Amino acid sequence: MIDPAYATDALIAEDIEAYLAGHEAKSMLRFITCGSVDDGKSTLIGRLLYDSKMIFEDQLASLTADSKAVGTRGGEIDFALLVDGLAAEREQGITIDVAYRFFATEKRKFIVADTPGHEQYTRNMVTGASTADLAVILIDARKGVLTQTRRHSTLVHLLGIRQIVLAVNKMDLVDYDQGAFDAIVADYRGFAQAIGIEDFTAIPISGVAGDNITGASANTPWYAGPSLIGHLEEVPVEADRLAAAPFRMAVQWVNRPNLDFRGFSGLIASGRVRPGDAVRVLPSGKTSSIERIVTMGGDLDEAVAGQSVTITLADEIDCSRGDVICAADMPLEVADQFEATLVWMAEESMFPGRPYLMKISAVTVPASITEPKYEIDVNTQAHLPSKCLGLNAIGVVNLSTDRAIPFAPYAESADLGGFILIDRLTNATVGAGMIHFALRRAHNIHWQAIDIDREAHARQKNQRPRLLWFTGLSGSGKSTIANLVEKKLHALGRHSFLLDGDNVRHGLNRDLGFTDADRVENIRRVGEVAKLMTDAGLIVLTAFISPFRAEREMVRRMLPEGEFVEIFIDTPLEVAEARDVKGLYAKARAGKLANFTGIDSPYEAPETPDIRIDTTRMSPEDAAEAIVDNVLDAWSPVI
Structure with a gap:
């Protein structure tokens, strides 16, 4: 006979394995919360963690005690304390650093970044937004659209985030007034259209009271749209779009454990690949075909965007870190001069002609700003003439690298079109940019061979x-x-x-x-x-x-x-x-x-x-x- 206790343990193990398998199969949505100071970003994330039961009992007890210590209204739980981890944040009641949190529902997994609202921490917000599929832009229902709302919306749009939720928060403090909500949405729509945001989803919420967070609220009978969680569970994720794009993978490491194996390891930025597929290595342009797709779990018959793999090629061709392996019939463009949007993140101003290091994908090359074209006024969207960019300024510039590199426009691939600039003397990151296109001169101008060197x-x-x-x-x-x-x-x-x-x-x-x-x-x-x-x-x-x-x-x-x-x-x-x-x-x-x-x-x-x-x-x-x-x-x- 089978021991009943053993049978029970086996069933529990099966249930756990089935649960984990189902959890692993869920899609992942990365999103950020942004907006002005005290719009309730941290509180909203704390509420999401609480409602999705992602808080342990000891955390809840600690949170309750901390909430009493800071004297929240009516002794309610202060959900922002779940996210504001730095002592300076708790003392000032603001977010300074980017806080990442994980939670899950029955339908999807989520990674959310709580980004700072203060203008001086705009660079931190850019960091959080750089990997996001969706942005939740919060607005205090009492204050309406503010300067920082416009700044963050502009950055979100420039960073290529097309899924936007306008969360009008603290509706409980305006007695759930539909007129207040409609006025804010109309005001934001006018601004959004001016900067090129074609669509967004507006939701009236209260992070503290939980209105329209996980389900419809009785306090807003005039609102017939989805709850915040309901919307986040249904929006398409960036991984789906990338999987349908041409195959591209930047080589991060040449894997050579012995003389009998030479593979090229990296994260697949877009597309899918199978053994036998014809590929091209850039910038050299050499062609070959995929021999094997190797992982820790064994060889794969197919790999898709988002997977980290090691690829072996059928031919011995030159390929090193920073090169890009891509579909042979749909190769990337290669250039050494570009137009790009640049967000300046250093106290010291950006100067044209000054040498920096540009890190794009897995390659780092010397680069310089050849010409600042204009600075963008985040309030009016006016193009202002500028010779240099100061801290948190956003501008469009021409830049050049000391050699040609493979790239994709940022709108097509954040991995192959996004870059950072690094100070050559201090190794500090001073700017983050998004390539628009290669300049025509990059293709028209070539080195002329001369005999007298x-x-x-x-x-x-x-x-x-x-x-x-x-x-x-x-x-x-x-x-x-x-x-x-x-x-x-x-x-x-x-x-x-x-x-x-x-x-x-x-x-x-x-x-x-x-x-x-x-x-x-x-x-x-x-x-x-x-x-x-x-x-x-x-x-x-x-x-x-x-x-x-x-x-x-x-x-x-x-x-x-x-x-x-x-x-x-x-x-x-x-x-x-x-x-x-x-x-x-x-x-x-x-x-x-x-x-x-x-x-x-x-x-x-x-x-x-x-x-x-x-x-x-x-x-x-x-x-x-x-x-x-x-x-x-x-x-x-x-x-």
Whole structure:
């Protein structure tokens, strides 16, 4: 006979296995809650967790105690405390960080991101929205559409979220007035249409009282639409659309455990793939076919968007991290210049020409903003002229990368069209962007092959090309010392050219002023000219304040290793100001000269210059002699 206890345990195990299998088969919806401060985002998420029974008994007891401690009205549970995890959030009653929570119903699984409402935390909101299929935009029924409502709606639209719920919250505080609800919906509809939001679902709710959250509320008999949960359970998810798109997978890792296996691992961004399918590897364009689709659980007959797999190819072709494997007959576009929407997330402003790192999909490449086209006013949607973007600003820009990369417009694929910009010196994320399209010039302009290369020019002049980059404050002695160095080089028979800051501004850079943005562009242009001159085999000397480390590093990276020599003319501010042969410091002190380095504009001194000259201890003649002696071996004749 079978032991009844054993039979019961077996049945329970079967039930659990069946439950888990059914739970695993449910579709997943990722959504965010956003809106202005104190619109009730955290409270709504807490209510969703509570109503979906995703709170353990000890959590509920703790929540009840915490609610009493903060003195909620009538001793009700403060659902926001479930989500506001940071001490600063509880103290201020606001959300600062992005909080992610999981819950499930009988029909679907959900991951919800509670995003901050304060304008200063807009960058956090962008982070939460970047992976969402749907946005719940909350509006306080007492306040209506606010500036931050418009800002978040604009960001949601720019990020490609097309499923939008307008949740008019705190209806209990306006006595469930239909007129108040209708007025807010009409106001929001006018704004939404202006920014391109074609449709949204408006629901009157109360996060505290639970009206229209999981079911119809008797307090709103005039509302015949779905409850919030009912709507979230039925909307189509992004995974369905991506599964029907062409196959694309960015290679995150080349899997080579032994000599007999070479696979390419990554997350399938879109489409589906089967063994035998013809594929193309980009940017190289090499073609092959799928041999195997390997997972921890064994080989698959088919894989679809959202799955992480390892693919093996039938042919030995070059494929590495950052490359994209895609359907052979529907390949991605490859380009190195783009138009994109950019959300700036750093305290320090974005400057065109400054070098950044661009991380898109699994590849990281050097990139720069070539041209800010305009900044978007989130209230009026006006396109404002702008040379740079400040913290939380949204703009449309042209950007370029140092090599061609495969991509898809963000509207087609967030994985292959979304990117972040990283500061090269601090590794901080400074911007998040969405590619619109490749610029036509990216396809029309190509490198022309030439027979006389830079090595041939150097051999003709019997010298190694170098760029001697003199940097320091105004009045430090850069131009004087650089001029003396060139005289010595000329006497030694070297072929050289001196680019002086003032002289260049009379011609090439006469259109530039002295704002931080113009200074960045000034150095970018000079760097490009200097690079061309070193390509001609010349020893180039430049005398520029060049106040920012990022631009000096940008020029260094333009040249082959060892050809850029940073020479810091280290002169204290008081010494440089005492010289003041041009009278510039006096004008700056008097407020007659704006953006003057050392007075009202910063100078970032080199941390590890190749050569440092202390002008308080050395005459210009001795400095020039020391510089020539220091690097003379670098100019040995070309063999």
